Amino acid sequence: MYEKDGEKYYIFDSHLHFWDASPDNWVKGHEEYAKGWIECFHAYQGLGPADTHWTLEHFQKYSADDFEKDVFQNGGVDKAVLQSTYLKEWYTNGFNDIDQNAALLDRFGDKLILNGRWDPREGNAGLEQLEKDHAQYGIQGVKLYTAEWHNGSRGWKLTDPEAVPFLDKCVELGIKNIHVHKGPTIWPLDKDAFDVSDIDHVATDYNGQLNFIVEHVGLPRIEDFCFMATQEPNVYAGLSVVIGGLMHARPQFFAKVMGELLFWVGEDKMTFGSDYAIWEPKWQIEGFLNWEMPDEPQFADYPRLDMNGKRKILGLNAAKLYGVEVPAEFQVPGAADPAAAVGVEG
Amino acid sequence: MSLEARVIAALDTVYDPELDEPITTLGFVSSCVVTEAGDVSVRLRLPTPQCAPNFAFLMGADARAAVRRLPDVREVTIVLEDHYTGEEINAALGRGDDFASAFPGETAGSLDALRELFQRKALLGRQARVCQALLEEDGATPETVLARRVADLPDTPDAVRVAALRAALGLPHDPDAPALIAGDGGSLTVSDLPTWLRRARLVSLSLEANGGMCRDLLRARYGNSEPEEIAS
Numbered sequence: 001m002y003e004k005d006g007e008k009y010y011i012f013d014s015h016l017h018f019w020d021a022s023p024d025n026w027v028k029g030h031e032e033y034a035k036g037w038i039e040c041f042h043a044y045q046g047l048g049p050a051d052t053h054w055t056l057e058h059f060q061k062y063s064a065d066d067f068e069k070d071v072f073q074n075g076g077v078d079k080a081v082l083q084s085t086y087l088k089e090w091y092t093n094g095f096n097d098i099d100q101n102a103a104l105l106d107r108f109g110d111k112l113i114l115n116g117r118w119d120p121r122e123g124n125a126g127l128e129q130l131e132k133d134h135a136q137y138g139i140q141g142v143k144l145y146t147a148e149w150h151n152g153s154r155g156w157k158l159t160d161p162e163a164v165p166f167l168d169k170c171v172e173l174g175i176k177n178i179h180v181h182k183g184p185t186i187w188p189l190d191k192d193a194f195d196v197s198d199i200d201h202v203a204t205d206y207n208g209q210l211n212f213i214v215e216h217v218g219l220p221r222i223e224d225f226c227f228m229a230t231q232e233p234n235v236y237a238g239l240s241v242v243i244g245g246l247m248h249a250r251p252q253f254f255a256k257v258m259g260e261l262l263f264w265v266g267e268d269k270m271t272f273g274s275d276y277a278i279w280e281p282k283w284q285i286e287g288f289l290n291w292e293m294p295d296e297p298q299f300a301d302y303p304r305l306d307m308n309g310k311r312k313i314l315g316l317n318a319a320k321l322y323g324v325e326v327p328a329e330f331q332v333p334g335a336a337d338p339a340a341a342v343g344v345e346g
Numbered sequence: 347m348s349l350e351a352r353v354i355a356a357l358d359t360v361y362d363p364e365l366d367e368p369i370t371t372l373g374f375v376s377s378c379v380v381t382e383a384g385d386v387s388v389r390l391r392l393p394t395p396q397c398a399p400n401f402a403f404l405m406g407a408d409a410r411a412a413v414r415r416l417p418d419v420r421e422v423t424i425v426l427e428d429h430y431t432g433e434e435i436n437a438a439l440g441r442g443d444d445f446a447s448a449f450p451g452e453t454a455g456s457l458d459a460l461r462e463l464f465q466r467k468a469l470l471g472r473q474a475r476v477c478q479a480l481l482e483e484d485g486a487t488p489e490t491v492l493a494r495r496v497a498d499l500p501d502t503p504d505a506v507r508v509a510a511l512r513a514a515l516g517l518p519h520d521p522d523a524p525a526l527i528a529g530d531g532g533s534l535t536v537s538d539l540p541t542w543l544r545r546a547r548l549v550s551l552s553l554e555a556n557g558g559m560c561r562d563l564l565r566a567r568y569g570n571s572e573p574e575e576i577a578s
Contacts, residue, residue, distance in 0.1 A: 036395035036430050039567075043394065046566030047559075154452065184398040188454035190445060192463065193398055220364070220559075223467075223552040227545070246555070249562050253555045260548050 001330075002076050002314075004289050007307055010315035010330035012322075013080040013281055015179065015215060015240040015273025016071065018104055019096040022061040027092050033149075034090040041278055044241075047249040048279045062277055064104055072111060075274070075281035078315070079324055081113045083143040083179060089150065098133055105137075113322055115141040115179065120162035121150045127169055134173045140322055142175055143215075147183020147193055155186035158198040167202060171209045176344045177321050179238065181215040194221045196228055203232040210234065211321055211344050213271060216241040217261060226264035234344065236321070237265045239313065240273035243284045247291065255294050259302025267309040271318040285314065308332045320345055349418055350380045356412040357388065363461050364401045365557045366468035366507070372557070373564055374405065376427060384420040386413050391427045393563035399431040403448060404457055406439045462515065466529060469511040471553045473526055474546030475504045477539075480525070488536045497521035 002009045021038035023031075042059050045052075058066075071077050082104065087095040094100060098116050105112055116133040118126050133139055147155045156163070158180070170178065186193035196218045203212045215238040218225025229235040242261075246254035261270060272288070274281035289310060293299050305313075311332055319326045323345065347355075357378065360369045369375055369390065376391040388409055392402060410424045424439050426432045431449075438448035446453045476499065480491045496519060499505040512519035517531040524533050534542055 033430055036428075040394040040396050043563050043566040047562050184396050188452060189449050190400055190453040190455055190457050190460060192400075192460055220552070220556040222555070223545075223549045226548060245559060245562075250555070250558045253551070253558055256551050257555060260551060264548070 001078055002285060002289060005307075007311075008330055009289065009311055010319065010326045011075075011077045011079075011281075011285060012272065012315040012318040012324065013071070013075075013077045013274050013276070014213070014271045014318040014321075015083055015238055016080050016276035016281075017083060017085065017096050017278075018062075018064075018067055018101050019085070019277065020061050020093065020100065021059075021091065021095060025061075025091045025093055027088075027090055030090050037087065037090060037095075044245060044278050047245045049248050049283055052280050052283055054277075059277065064107060067104065067276075068108065070280045070282075071274075071276055072108070075276075076285065077111070077274075077281055079111055079113065079319065079322075081115055081141065081273075081318070081322065083115050084117045085143065085145055086117060086119075087145075087148060089148075098137065098139075102137060113140065113324075115139055115143050115177075116175070117142050117144060118166045119144075119148060119150060120156055120160055120166055121153060123162070127165060130166065130169055130175075131173070134175060139175055141177030141179060142170065143179040143181065145181050145183060146198075147185045149185070153187050154189060155183070155193060157186065158202045163202075167206060167210065171206065176209070177211050177213060179213045179215055182218065182221075192221075194218070196221055196224050199235065200228045200232065203228075203235050207232070207234050209344060211236060213238045213321070215273065217257075217265075219245075222257065222260070226260055229269065230264045235269070236317070237261055237270045238273050239270055240275035241278075243272070243288055244275050244279035247284065247287050252294075254291075255299055256302075258291075258305065259293060259299060262303040262305060262309075267303075267305060267312050268317060270313045271321070272314045288314065308335075349384065349416070350378070352416055353378060353380055353386055353388075353413055353419070356416055357409060360405060360408045360412050362401065362560075363404050363464045364398070365553055365560065366464070366471070366511075367557055369405055369409065372560065376568075384418050385423075386419055386421070387423045387425070388413065389425045389427055391564075391568065392429060393560045393567060395428055395430050397429065399429075399435065399449070400445065400457055400460055402426055402429060402431070403435050403438070403445045404461060406435060407444075410439055410442070465511050465515055467549055468553065469508060469515065469517075470529060470546045471550035472504045472508045472511065474543060474550040476502070476508055477526055477543055477546070479504075488539050492524070492526065492534055492536060492539065494525035495521065496523045496525055499525050 026034035038060055042056050082101040084098045084101055085095045086097050101114055114137050116139040118130045180199055182194045184193050199212055211234050213236040214225055217237045219241055242257055274284055293302055293304050357375055358368050358370050362369055362372055374390050377389045379387045406424050406426050410422055413419060413422045426435050434448045445457050480486055509519050526534055528534055
């Protein structure tokens with residue numbers, strides 16, 4: 001919860017992690033990939049304010065106490081979605097698999113929502129695992145990482161025929177929030193791995209059944225993402241990396257990217273995600289609450305974002321997707337019936 | 347002009363296909379060594395170890411081709427540093443082979459389609475900036491801007507690059523062709539202009555924002571975006 005100028009804001013962080021990328025968890029023979037991955041993430045942290053930077057050693061593995069301090073105590077996050085990312089070709093026990101993330105539920109179960117994952121290349125075994133994860137943890141969402149390496153394959157697309165049974169299984173089980181994160185590789189390797197047109201296809205096919213939250217707003221393909229999201233009612237813009245990677249490092253670009261997102265996607269379909277532990281939530285939330293579209297000619301035709309828009313982006317939009325009830329004091333005053341909103345609600 | 351200077355000038359013509367900027371100004375050339383005998387060794391570095399292998403390969407192969415074209419050059423060695431598919435890419439570059447041979451069984455075609463896709467994005471983004479500049483001139487209207495010809499364009503980097511991209515894509519680029527064209531090479535109308543420009547501006551912003559993030563990540567990774575060593 002944050003308070004600014006007498007207004008209260010409910011904070012729903014829809015994208016964060018509890019990972020172990022320490023050398024003890026690196027797969028023998030694949031150490032360079034495991035090391036490169038976490039060093040790459042660490043470089044991203046360098047785009048935030050200097051006083052929020054961590055040492056690489058701390059960044060590789062942090063404790064549940066660190067998580068509590070950074071996210072809940074200092075960060076003021078009311079509810080957060082832990083995303084699961086496996087990368088088991090590089091990390092022996094996974095980067096942050098569902099069981100590792102679940103270890104935090106014992107301590108912070110009232111504040112955390114746990115998401116699972118699936119990979120269509122795992123076939124029936126993967127479908128069974130998804131059912132088990134759903135039965136054990138009651139997951140409402142999954143995080144899909146299309147650039148994951150698996151048995152010699154360097155990625156997949158949501159339009160691959162093998163993905164259909166998994167999407168259908170999500171509908172059947174009520175796992176309605178599909179977070180998608182594109183990465184630098186895909187099969188075949190000569191295609192653009194960041195292309196979001198596969199999301200466009202499945203969003204149309206599963207409209208009214210599944211929500212697609214495109215993490216990092218499709219960066220580095222924000223233009224394709226915007227052209228898609230403007231047409232698909234069940235596609236959302238996950239702001240992780242936009243705030244963390246641009247707001248401090250490139251404020252002019254940040255303002256323009258926000259302006260484009262507000263124009264094409266709109267404040268009802270944008271969701272805050274800190275991407276912790278890449279960046280701590282506190283400076284992102286405070287900076288976002290203080291941010292205003294610059295009053296300069298080059299920003300003149302972008303929509304403005306007022307405190308009610310910030311309320312939605314920082315908390316209300318994602319809370320709705322996950323069926324989390326937000327007390328009246330945090331709601332947009334005089335808002336229409338929330339059930340009238342787009343998308344499949346929790 | 348010394349051979350070293352000509353090698354650098356050749357590398358200036360190699361573009362990051364995704365960002366449409368020269369690899370030299372992006373800071374991707376970490377060293378370039380030219381021996382007296384004319385052997386050239388170029389090392390490339392990227393903002394992250396996980397940058398997309400297809401774009402990384404294109405930059406390496408284009409750098410190799412650009413340097414090999416120079417007279418007086420003997421052996422050319424291009425090495426991509428600190429990259430998670432560097433072994434595969436460097437081996438193929440060393441053999442003078444294509445992307446498919448770097449990743450056998452993992453490709454469905456060549457990288458030509460990928461390159462063309464991004465040339466089209468770059469053209470749209472650059473035309474947005476050219477259009478914006480023309481609209482800001484005194485007395486400009488959508489009608490006067492759309493009546494401009496290639497020959498009327500100012501000698502700005504964006505306008506020069508627009509002409510080069512149009513030529514590369516086989517789109518009209520003769521002096522009498524319209525200064526601004528639609529993606530299929532056809533002409534734009536006054537009623538098309540607002541929507542076209544809104545989309546084109548977003549593409550331009552995307553390319554610029556990605557370039558900015560790449561520079562920031564390169565600096566975070568190597569501490570300095572200036573080349574470490576460009577020497578003979």
